[in-house]
Amino acid sequence: MKKLRSSAASSSQGAVPERFLMRLTAASPTLVSLPVIDLSGGRDEVRRAVLHAGKELGFFQVINHGMPERTMREMEMACSDFFRLPTTDKATLYSEDSEQTNRLLSSTMYRSAASESYACHCLHLACHPVERTKPSWPEKPVRLRPALEDFIIPARSIAMELLRLLCEGIGLQPDYFEGGLTGGDVIINANRYPPCADPNLTLGLPPHCDWNLITVLLQPGYVCGLQVLYNGDWIDVDPIPGALVINFGHQLEIATNGVLRSIEHRTVPNIVVGRTTVAALIMPTMDCVVGPAKELVVEGRSARYRRVAFRDFMHIYNTVGACKESVEEALKI
Template sequence: MVVVCNNSMGVGVEWPEPVERVQKLAESGIQHLPQRYIRPPQDRSSSLSLSPTGVPVVDLSAGNSMKVMQSACREWGVFQLVNHGIPDTVLSSAMNASRGFFDLPMSEKQLYANDPLTYEGYGSRVGVQKGILLDWGDYFFHHVRPLSHQKQHKWPANLPHFRRNIDEYCSRVFELCKELLGIFSEDLGLPKGCLVERFGGEEQIGLSCRMNYYPKCPQPELTLGLSPHTDPGGFTVIIQDDNLCGLQVKKDVVWVSVPPIPKALIIILADQLEVLSNGIYTSAEHRATVNKERERMSLVVFCNPDGEMKIGPVEEAVAAGRGKALYEEMSFNQYRQLIRTVGTKGKSFVNSRKGS
């Protein structure tokens, strides 16, 4: 039996059952998935048709970038961003650093094992409820900004360039995030700095990164690398492998694959931006599939509001829409606590904030 001590938020400091590393399972040579990873038939990636419609591509240097981005934010909640200004060398160094962690011996990776309180470190599950369905993937999670949120011992000691490369990439992404928040503000008819302030101001904007590792899977048709979900924060910036597709987003009732574009960034709008815009923007439900022949990786950066900030619809967005606030106000810490308890559940969390 696992003894769990709870904090004031109600989440235990230990996982409710032993954590199995998916990478270790895959490397053991198993031919059949453990039951904990097998999804009901209706929830498998092979159960839905894929739409032929492509995810919008925004060229930040093009004259029509604002128009394409506006449509993407309202209709999709996701777009691929090219000519974003982050050098190719910074992108590749960050991805190489991410791969370096998962190449470490298992005993060394275990030194950075995480807990349910923050998820910072090496992890293999999200929800803390005992017996929940698991995803076929491991991750390594860091808080980057504000600096006071970092746990210094979670940075791997035996990868000398890891922190430098991740810090450099996240610094560049932070500047891009501020630029995008300004663009989103103006598109919504708000002062350019409005959303930065609603996120808590430049010093309190949260930035964290998650390195996802999806090992080869003996029965990929039965499982997923990441369950369908919307991200809880503001918006998400993703680099995926250049030559292996796995990310899918939901458009209306069908799933759409997001094919890799070399050096592109994928921007996924998250729940707090949907709330702040009073539903003018939509957060994108997405998932990750797995592969029998090859492993896959992605590097994800989350741009989040300050955890203590109360997030509700911006008054100007309310006035521009239906004339009333459609979502209840809630702090980001309260909101993500729901997800830490029960794991990912599609768009159910953000939909539950809608008033009558």
Template sequence: MEVNCEKSRQKEDDGLGWGKKSIPVPSVQEMVRKDHQTVPERYIQEYENRPLTDALSSTSCQIPVIDFSLLTKRDETEQKKLDSACKEWGFFQIINHGVGEELIERMKDREAAVFDLPLEVKKKYAMGENDLQGYGQAFVVSEEQKLDWADLFFLMAYPPQYRNFNNWPLIVPSFKETVDEYSAEICRVSEEILANLSMLMRMKEDSLKELHKVMRIAMRMNYYPFCSKPELVLGISPHSDGGSITILLQDDYITGLQIRHQGQWVPVKPLPGAFVVNIGDALQMWSNGVYKSVEHRAITNARKARMSVAMFVMPDDDAEMGPVDTMVCDNGPALYQRVKYNDYMRSYLDRKLEGKITDSFKSQGQ
């Protein structure tokens, strides 16, 4: 399949236009560096939200594994596995994806170099008004809410026209070049997954890609410091993703991701060399609820910091979310209203990170 993610309008200078930026909060990485024993009250979750071990599902580490190389051959058995994974779990891991090990390790290394920068340097790349790009936090809307035990960099990675280099840590050698290569590979993988999902939704292979209008990829680099009392905090609060699909690069040896499955939290044990893929809200709405965007969260540990790179595949701001015709007739009436992606993201970001908001866009009577 020919990869063509370059076509795009030039990014405007006034940010992404998704609403006001999050309230600034301290760097957790710096806080732990100065005092690794104390857990400030604002980070201690309410009891019912804490990652208690006895609340974890016994079905851990069992999310489906999909062989990407078979999807490229349109293998019907593997497509059925993909269909089942998206319906029942909303998550799966992919192997044999063709992204080189050297590039993956280089991406991890450059991410580590970014977070190793002095705090005063990282602050130079802080998020601006009306923009999510840069260093900082998202979803902090009040001075009272509980905070996540994490720092982040959020950057528009693909197409290049959407990048705002004022927020890029270009001081890190070869960072831009590595992101160039990595995001192009993620674009290739994403297009192939979307092509298979299009076929499963009884559409032409390029239909989901076309629904994006411009298929954009945003990168969120996450740094979760170790915590002296990990049972009290969350690395990131439960949420679903707002795009179509997300491709996550985990630490190979530290389990931090948990997904909600059948009312329980299921830890996702890393599979070395694999990517974790999950369905986002846009695809849930396009599929009329057949494919599920599932709540997930990240926990911390008392031994070692953990990093991850999440690549969010997102529609263009003018793209329309809502059930496609092929998913309405056999799957009941249209469950969701039609809404522009920009309007959806404004609602998505104008709140603390907590659960899903797709129900807010359900059709009347649903």
């Protein structure tokens, strides 16, 4: 299927509501693209590729990752079915309370100081460990719970293996990121971006860095929407059927003392079709204190960030906003 890109063409869907309007910086026509890493390659080769991508971009795509194609499609379809449910079936999940783990929220999730809104709906669920979290998942549609269970386990396994490879590459013990650093809830953010009359006037999500350690993202293989900030330019992430997008969050940059990068990214809507993505966010426990690994604070490279409990980090993140510069300024020593 041909990939669908955003267009400024007119649409029968009507004008973009005023609350969604904002000034945008267009994506660059640069030919830079995310690295695509074949995880079936030799360990040394894969480790070098993952480390290089982590230092350069903090974003890459992986293929031959071990998650069955059927699992990925079932997850995408189940989440799409959820967003198509009648409002009455979803009403009890709606909440703007950030302290509530399982909830459905809409464009107010990243409301800016200018009261702009964003064209996105998000189903936010704690999904690991499965045995503890599953009873709280939505019961409708009926395919959602089995799809979540099948997806979350391999998604977390892929993330943990990538973290082990990174440890090997930067001189940490292979199990450095086990325990509290990855022992928190694995959050699933299923995001639905509806079609937009003029994608040049609004965003699905604003520029932000993820608050967690590492994210495994499932996106449709036929429609563009994710953009990554690279050397001051926004570049499109071309979807690859069967691939997963990996990106690093604030906690990984902090823990590696800036060796690995957390990069701002955003999403843009599409004029033709809606888009559903599913992100698995690997998180520390709330009481885990995250700071630069002592092995990476050496002569000539002092600690760039102060140590802070993840609970306190989230308070900072929710207070200063998702902008990378604001969060880093609050965490500097």
